[in-house]
Amino acid sequence: MIDQLAGIIKEYRDFYIMTHVNPDGDAIGSLLGMYLALKENGKNAIPIIGAEFPELFQFLPGSGNTVIGFDSIGFNPSHIIVLDVAAENRISPEIGDLRKSAKLVNIDHHPTNPLYGDYNYVLPSANSTTQLVYEILTRAKYRLNLDVAKCLYTGLVTDTGCFKFAGVTSATFELAARLLEFGVDNYDITRKLFEEFPESRLTLERLMIERLEVLLDGKLVLSYIDNEDYHKLGASLSEGESLVNRLRETRGVEVGGLITKLSENQYKVSLRSKGIVNVATVAAALGGGGHSRAAGLKVSMSREEIRERLIRLIDSSLNSSTT
Numbered sequence: 001m002i003d004q005l006a007g008i009i010k011e012y013r014d015f016y017i018m019t020h021v022n023p024d025g026d027a028i029g030s031l032l033g034m035y036l037a038l039k040e041n042g043k044n045a046i047p048i049i050g051a052e053f054p055e056l057f058q059f060l061p062g063s064g065n066t067v068i069g070f071d072s073i074g075f076n077p078s079h080i081i082v083l084d085v086a087a088e089n090r091i092s093p094e095i096g097d098l099r100k101s102a103k104l105v106n107i108d109h110h111p112t113n114p115l116y117g118d119y120n121y122v123l124p125s126a127n128s129t130t131q132l133v134y135e136i137l138t139r140a141k142y143r144l145n146l147d148v149a150k151c152l153y154t155g156l157v158t159d160t161g162c163f164k165f166a167g168v169t170s171a172t173f174e175l176a177a178r179l180l181e182f183g184v185d186n187y188d189i190t191r192k193l194f195e196e197f198p199e200s201r202l203t204l205e206r207l208m209i210e211r212l213e214v215l216l217d218g219k220l221v222l223s224y225i226d227n228e229d230y231h232k233l234g235a236s237l238s239e240g241e242s243l244v245n246r247l248r249e250t251r252g253v254e255v256g257g258l259i260t261k262l263s264e265n266q267y268k269v270s271l272r273s274k275g276i277v278n279v280a281t282v283a284a285a286l287g288g289g290g291h292s293r294a295a296g297l298k299v300s301m302s303r304e305e306i307r308e309r310l311i312r313l314i315d316s317s318l319n320s321s322t323t
């Protein structure tokens with residue numbers, strides 16, 4: 001499949017590049033990395049996003065070239081390259097009738113990805129989708145540059161939690177080394193990603209900590225943030241990204257979960273596990289998905305019902321792991 005994809009980006013000329021709703025560093029890094037590499041190698045590519053470009057990633061090269069939605073674009077690409085998107089309904093914005101005129105290339109590392117593309121390169125063992133983008137670009141013998149490397153490195157540090165999470169191997173560091181050789185400044189990237197948050201994020205974190213509940217004998221920590229909180233602080237939803245990680249940092253905690261209210265009866269849930277509980281399975285039971293240690297979902301239920309369902313699902317997962 002990787003040879004086939006390398007062949008596609010060499011042979012064809014016009015591409016849309018897309019990623020998921022609420023894009024994180026891997027989503028944006030792969031979107032912009034693929035976009036810049038295609039441009040560098042003489043292709044026409046348009047990176048499409050569903051909503052305003054997240055402020056956190058505006059320092060990345062190519063961020064100013066992203067286009068919101070498809071309106072008024074007279075462009076008929078042969079392929080839509082979809083990066084880091086676990087399920088077709090998470091592609092942002094919705095692609096509607098585009099699938100009739102263009103082939104969908106699904107490049108991802110989520111184990112729950114149902115292979116919704118015309119071409120699917122889904123490798124759950126990959127640390128990040130940017131790793132897969134790098135592999136395809138190098139297989140195509142594409143010329144890379146510092147800007148591409150910055151974007152791909154951003155995805156790698158984001159999805160490995162700065163090389164901290166499970167799944168990091170010598171190959172991860174080899175890829176990091178290849179990317180740094182282009183001249184990427186590691187601290188420049190990690191500082192911008194992790195040490196330059198707006199003050200409102202600190203307030204969101206305080207709210208999350210104040211409201212947390214320790215459940216299931218200290219194995220589960222749940223908390224919540226509401227759209228009204230974001231609204232009051234003038235904060236964007238992307239500022240809440242990665243806050244959930246704090247909830248599993250305590251000894252004995254197996255799962256941290258953050259319930260974010262998006263609108264009346266519309267919630268987003270982020271789950272993080274240390275390993276015993278497969279949160280991708282928990283999320284899938286409620287219509288979501290993700291990785292075994294990081295998963296999420298969107299649901300229309302009350303917060304109380306979500307809380308009850310999560311406690312029950314995680315409790316039974318913990319119990320089945322000890323028997």
Ligand code: 5GP
Pocket residue numbers: 024086087090110112242244269270271287288289290291294295296297298
């Ligand atoms: P986060 O908690 O950072 O939003 O998401 C964690 C992981 O779960 C990500 O890898 C993300 O792709 C996946 N995920 C989050 N929300 C959903 C969802 O609604 N559906 C699916 N299938 N995956 C999700």
Ligand code: MN
Pocket residue numbers: 026027084109128129159
């Ligand atoms: Mn990813």
